[in-house]
Amino acid sequence: xxxxxxxxxxxxxxxxxxxxxxxxxxxxxxxxxxxxxxxxxxxxxxxxxxxxxxxxxxxxxxxxxxxxxxxxxxxxxxxxxxxxxxxxxxxxxxxxxxxxxxxxxxxxxxxxxxxxx
Amino acid sequence: xxxxxxxxxxxxxxxxxxxxxxxxxxxxxxxxxxxxxxxxxxxxxxxxxxxxxxxxxxxxxxxxxxxxxxxxxxxxxxxxxxxxxxxxxxxxxxxxxxxxxxxxxxxxxx
Numbered sequence: 361x362x363x364x365x366x367x368x369x370x371x372x373x374x375x376x377x378x379x380x381x382x383x384x385x386x387x388x389x390x391x392x393x394x395x396x397x398x399x400x401x402x403x404x405x406x407x408x409x410x411x412x413x414x415x416x417x418x419x420x421x422x423x424x425x426x427x428x429x430x431x432x433x434x435x436x437x438x439x440x441x442x443x444x445x446x447x448x449x450x451x452x453x454x455x456x457x458x459x460x461x462x463x464x465x466x467x468x469x470x471x472x473x474x475x476x477x
Numbered sequence: 478x479x480x481x482x483x484x485x486x487x488x489x490x491x492x493x494x495x496x497x498x499x500x501x502x503x504x505x506x507x508x509x510x511x512x513x514x515x516x517x518x519x520x521x522x523x524x525x526x527x528x529x530x531x532x533x534x535x536x537x538x539x540x541x542x543x544x545x546x547x548x549x550x551x552x553x554x555x556x557x558x559x560x561x562x563x564x565x566x567x568x569x570x571x572x573x574x575x576x577x578x579x580x581x582x583x584x585x586x587x
Contacts, residue, residue, distance in 0.1 A: 364520075393575070403521075403566065403577040416573045450520070463509050463528055468520040 362387065364453050364469035372475045378439040381472045383451035385432050391415075391456025392434040393466065394426060397448040409434050410456045446476045481569045483578035490557050491586055497553045498581040500567030504548035509570040512541055512552055515580070516563040557585045
């Protein structure tokens with residue numbers, strides 16, 4: 361089975377711009393979760409999508425949004441970028457039968473490294 | 478805000494040493510506890526998903542235990558090898574959220 365893929369792998373944007381990141385889950389997985397990794401804050405949960413609906417949400421401002429398509433692929437959007445949004449963004453997929461994480465094993469993608477100048 | 482603490486923050490051991498780390502989490506609203514290994518320049522890799530108090534899981538030389546009543550989990554590595562060098566993360570799951578600890582960075586020296 362192909363693993364989780366994320367595109368692009370690297371991205372450089374300037375403050376005020378917006379960005380869209382993409383995640384393709386493992387075939388058959390219906391849950392996609394997004395995480396932000398920064399040196400100071402560690403790995404933080406952004407949101408989870410399951411069957412095209414946001415099922416869970418972390419503590420991030422409304423500038424961070426996402427969606428999921430019928431084929432389970434997911435996109436994450438960040439509007440009005442700030443310097444502090446520079447981070448590694450990871451997505452993870454799972455079968456999704458028990459909510460974010462839960463008892464399902466999550467499989468992570470390689471991440472998108474976003475730099476905001 | 479959920480507090481998931483991992484200790485130690487970093488660890489240097491010699492090849493062949495056995496080692497263990499701790500993950501502490503709130504003892505209420507427990508749903509599951511996940512362990513991940515994250516090697517530099519790679520994706521986090523799931524090690525264990527633990528759900529029951531007293532759970533013990535094993536994968537090769539790595540094992541983990543869980544105490545949900547007192548809110549901690551231990552990860553053990555027996556006979557550390559250089560390829561075990563990585564950051565080990567735990568994540569605490571409630572009904573709606575997965576909260577990660579900041580990890581234990583393990584360096585195994587030859």
